[in-house]
Amino acid sequence: MSVKTYAMAIRDTLAAEMRRDERVFCMGEDIETAGGSFGCTRDLYKEFGIERVRNTPISEAGFVGMGVGAANAGMRPVVELMYWDFSYVCMDQILNQAAKIRYMFGGKARVPLVIRGQQGIGKGNAAQHSQCPEVFFMHMPGLKVAMPSCAEDACGLLRTAIRDDNPVAFIEHKALYFIKQEVPEDPDFMIPFGQAKIKREGSDVTVVGTHLFVGRSLEAADIVEKEGISCEVIDPRTIVPFDYDTVIESVKKTGRLVIAHEAYKTAGMGAQVAAYVQEHAFKYLDAPIQIVGAMHCPIPFNATLENTVIPSVDDVAAAIRRTMYK
Amino acid sequence: MAQEIIMPKQGLQMTEGTIIKWLAKEGDAVKEGQPLFEMETDKLTITIDSTASGTLLKIVAGEGETIPVAQVIAYVGEPGEQAGAAAAQSAPAAEIPAAGGSTANTVIMPKQGLQMTEGTILHWLVEEGGAVQKGQPLFEMETDKLTITIDSDFTGTLLKIVHGEGDTVPVAQPIAYIGAPGDAIPAAEAEAPAPAEQAAAPAAQAAAPAQSAPGGERRFSTPRARWRAEEKGVKIDAVPGTGPEGLIIERDVLSFAAAAPRATPLAKKAAQSAGVDLAGITGSGPRGKITRSDVAAAAAPAAAEPAPAAPAAARGETFIPLSGMRKVVAERMKASLLEMAQANHRMSVDMTEAVRVREQLKARGVKVSYNDIIMRCTARALTEFPMMNASMAEDGIVVKHYVNMGMAVAVEGGLVVPVIRDADRKSLTEIAREAADLAARTKENRLQPDEYTGGTFTVSNLGMFGVDSFTAVINPPEAGILAVGKMAKTPVVEGDAIVIRPMLTLSLTYDHRVIDGAPAAQFLAKVKELLENPALLL
Numbered sequence: 068m069s070v071k072t073y074a075m076a077i078r079d080t081l082a083a084e085m086r087r088d089e090r091v092f093c094m095g096e097d098i099e100t101a102g103g104s105f106g107c108t109r110d111l112y113k114e115f116g117i118e119r120v121r122n123t124p125i126s127e128a129g130f131v132g133m134g135v136g137a138a139n140a141g142m143r144p145v146v147e148l149m150y151w152d153f154s155y156v157c158m159d160q161i162l163n164q165a166a167k168i169r170y171m172f173g174g175k176a177r178v179p180l181v182i183r184g185q186q187g188i189g190k191g192n193a194a195q196h197s198q199c200p201e202v203f204f205m206h207m208p209g210l211k212v213a214m215p216s217c218a219e220d221a222c223g224l225l226r227t228a229i230r231d232d233n234p235v236a237f238i239e240h241k242a243l244y245f246i247k248q249e250v251p252e253d254p255d256f257m258i259p260f261g262q263a264k265i266k267r268e269g270s271d272v273t274v275v276g277t278h279l280f281v282g283r284s285l286e287a288a289d290i291v292e293k294e295g296i297s298c299e300v301i302d303p304r305t306i307v308p309f310d311y312d313t314v315i316e317s318v319k320k321t322g323r324l325v326i327a328h329e330a331y332k333t334a335g336m337g338a339q340v341a342a343y344v345q346e347h348a349f350k351y352l353d354a355p356i357q358i359v360g361a362m363h364c365p366i367p368f369n370a371t372l373e374n375t376v377i378p379s380v381d382d383v384a385a386a387i388r389r390t391m392y393k
Numbered sequence: 394m395a396q397e398i399i400m401p402k403q404g405l406q407m408t409e410g411t412i413i414k415w416l417a418k419e420g421d422a423v424k425e426g427q428p429l430f431e432m433e434t435d436k437l438t439i440t441i442d443s444t445a446s447g448t449l450l451k452i453v454a455g456e457g458e459t460i461p462v463a464q465v466i467a468y469v470g471e472p473g474e475q476a477g478a479a480a481a482q483s484a485p486a487a488e489i490p491a492a493g494g495s496t497a498n499t500v501i502m503p504k505q506g507l508q509m510t511e512g513t514i515l516h517w518l519v520e521e522g523g524a525v526q527k528g529q530p531l532f533e534m535e536t537d538k539l540t541i542t543i544d545s546d547f548t549g550t551l552l553k554i555v556h557g558e559g560d561t562v563p564v565a566q567p568i569a570y571i572g573a574p575g576d577a578i579p580a581a582e583a584e585a586p587a588p589a590e591q592a593a594a595p596a597a598q599a600a601a602p603a604q605s606a607p608g609g610e611r612r613f614s615t616p617r618a619r620w621r622a623e624e625k626g627v628k629i630d631a632v633p634g635t636g637p638e639g640l641i642i643e644r645d646v647l648s649f650a651a652a653a654p655r656a657t658p659l660a661k662k663a664a665q666s667a668g669v670d671l672a673g674i675t676g677s678g679p680r681g682k683i684t685r686s687d688v689a690a691a692a693a694p695a696a697a698e699p700a701p702a703a704p705a706a707a708r709g710e711t712f713i714p715l716s717g718m719r720k721v722v723a724e725r726m727k728a729s730l731l732e733m734a735q736a737n738h739r740m741s742v743d744m745t746e747a748v749r750v751r752e753q754l755k756a757r758g759v760k761v762s763y764n765d766i767i768m769r770c771t772a773r774a775l776t777e778f779p780m781m782n783a784s785m786a787e788d789g790i791v792v793k794h795y796v797n798m799g800m801a802v803a804v805e806g807g808l809v810v811p812v813i814r815d816a817d818r819k820s821l822t823e824i825a826r827e828a829a830d831l832a833a834r835t836k837e838n839r840l841q842p843d844e845y846t847g848g849t850f851t852v853s854n855l856g857m858f859g860v861d862s863f864t865a866v867i868n869p870p871e872a873g874i875l876a877v878g879k880m881a882k883t884p885v886v887e888g889d890a891i892v893i894r895p896m897l898t899l900s901l902t903y904d905h906r907v908i909d910g911a912p913a914a915q916f917l918a919k920v921k922e923l924l925e926n927p928a929l930l931l
Binding site for chain 2: 352353
């Protein structure tokens with residue numbers, strides 16, 4: 068075990084996997100000597116060379132497509148998108164190619180591809196560089212989607228993603244990269260997909276949060292605990308596959324559900340989880356399910372406005388209170 | 394949809410009743426509780442009150458018609474409402490016949506006594522799917538007056554239990570179906586909501602908002618609140634809602650269930666008269682419901698407490714709160730003595746011949762008791778002295794032309810008087826058989842209402858306790874009661890010799906308003922004569 072940042076956990080896991088399996092290689096913009104915009108590939112080129120830590124032109128469609136092809140050909144590429152906002156440039160490669168090739172080729176072709184990168188607010192990067200597009204990849208059959216909220220989860224989930232023969236959208240967060248945590252050094256430490264983690268036990272309200280909203284939900288839980296409300300906070304860790312069982316078990320106990328995420332509220336991950344839970348656990352609900360998500364408008368550049376559009380800890384607490392009719 | 398007026402079940406054996414007279418006509422306004430029609434069964438004639446308010450839209454069964462129990466006989470509702478489209482199809486409530494099969498028999502909540510409006514099912518004695526014979530005990534129930542075991546009216550398979558243990562059901566509502574496997578369940582009843590629905594009810598059904606409150610206002614509740622209400626046997630409509638716009642939420646149901654101890658109507662009454670708080674009692678009934686026996690048990694230790702509290706130095710008192718039955722007996726005894734002018738006289742009876750009759754019958758394998766013989770003789774005497782078989786009414790005296798002999802039976806905590814109907818028309822052996830059966834079932838709490846009502850004269854026997862003679866209190870509204878003492882070998886004078894004879898004292902208490910001393914004495918003399926000369930009964 069050693070304490071390291073989320074970014075370093077990713078870097079070290081990449082290194083360990085590249086040592087273990089020579090088919091694993093990295094591609095992306097400025098990942099070689101620059102070590103990636105957020106340091107996630109720092110100095111890897113020194114150990115593995117520039118063939119395995121490969122800079123690409125600014126052409127997401129091109130290099131993500133190359134990743135699909137390389138995966139078909141038997142390699143295990145880890146392709147970096149500098150911002151998940153840039154996935155819009157290569158949606159066909161991700162949604163029509165990577166997601167569907169195995170199915171369309173009757174299993175004869177595989178796509179053991181990891182597309183990794185960061186999303187969300189944290190650097191005042193405004194409308195085109197602060198989005199959270201995770202739901203597009205949840206919506207499309209054929210992709211797995213991981214969203215680690217801490218360094219340990221980043222390490223365990225990345226290893227699982229690299230060793231998975233299926234295409235994985237590995238979504239990190241720019242504001243979480245610098246958070247430190249103890250991470251196991253075990254070169255086989257893996258966290259299975261579809262296994263949520265209960266970050267805090269409680270009895271009155273179930274709160275499901277991803278990325279920044281794991282922390283914000285825990286803070287909101289502290290606030291409402293003083294008002295006599297006990298929250299159970301769950302981090303799904305992967306949204307495909309989604310651990311609905313853990314959430315439903317919790318809702319059976321509490322009767323109330325709040326889903327909090329940074330992505331736009333409309334048709335976001337929260338909407339899907341709410342629909343599923345009300346369909347499968349309707350009789351256990353004592354209040355309408357609350358979804359906390361960003362306002363339906365492009366993320367502002369202005370910091371005050373950004374904080375208005377993106378939900379705060381208080382917004383999560385208010386949603387919790389609404390389920391208690393308070 | 395108009396409300397149905399059905400042929401009510403008067404007593405368990407009743408299967409059909411005859412409408413004698415309608416007290417309202419089609420188009421009249423009627424109110425719930427207002428006398429609506431007179432009917433007759435093979436046991437009694439009775440006026441039935443309306444169970445609904447509104448306009449008497451349609452009379453389906455006319456005067457003189459004989460209708461099976463639970464069948465629709467009229468409709469009450471708003472003018473212009475559809476009066477029984479279902480009834481138009483066939484006389485019984487519309488049924489969906491199974492292809493090639495027949496329809497199951499409906500077991501309904503029976504009416505125990507005229508005031509009963511609902512009963513609580515305590516235990517089902519047969520499981521769903523089990524075989525059941527007519528006359529076999531089927532379920533135990535409790536009303537606000539009694540606990541009773543109900544026998545099955547039908548032979549077959551208990552196809553479906555509609556109301557489970559702990560459910561409180563209005564009189565005449567279906568509670569189960571008995572028939573052959575594959576029989577159709579009658580449609581009109583199948584539509585009635587079954588509270589024991591699976592949790593996996595389709596989302597569409599579960600999405601239907603809460604049932605209307607009696608006032609007709611729609612009340613909303615969350616799915617979880619409804620789940621809890623079902624779990625706890627709470628009627629969701631009874632729960633006050635604290636959510637937005639009166640929404641009933643989980644905590645409302647939980648606090649309602651915790652605050653309101655679940656008890657049967659009889660238990661609630663007993664608790665009230667015993668001065669016992671239901672909140673402190675653990676229920677032994679279905680799903681933890683408090684039954685009358687739980688209340689009695691709770692009341693007893695409460696009474697015992699003052700005793701240990703008193704130190705050895707002072708001898709204190711024990712306070713026993715009144716149980717339901719004790720209270721009723723107390724009230725009736727007092728009322729009897731206050732209302733009537735009761736007088737008493739007694740005679741010694743030589744029971745030699747009665748002993749001989751009993752021995753003769755015993756030798757032939759027929760068991761009769763002295764009390765049976767006394768009842769037989771008394772019944773005959775009453776036919777010759779009808780004023781003893783009467784009741785004081787407001788402006789006159791009602792002389793009854795039938796003799797229903799009440800026989801006092803001591804039960805735990807009280808006294809019950811089952812009745813042998815038409816005792817003057819029954820032979821000694823019939824009386825003996827019936828008396829034994831009634832006494833046994835009285836002690837088991839298994840009497841039907843027509844077996845403890847309608848008496849015209851009572852015989853009370855304390856001989857088995859060694860009492861020589863006593864003065865009994867008349868059982869209102871009767872006019873007389875015969876108290877029987879113990880039979881003992883006694884020296885008596887015959888001619889000028891002293892002989893030993895089995896003697897017994899009969900003590901007659903009579904209502905002096907109805908009958909004077911002389912005729913009352915003649916009546917008792919007649920009873921004595923018959924006992925001493927049983928051949929006169931032949």
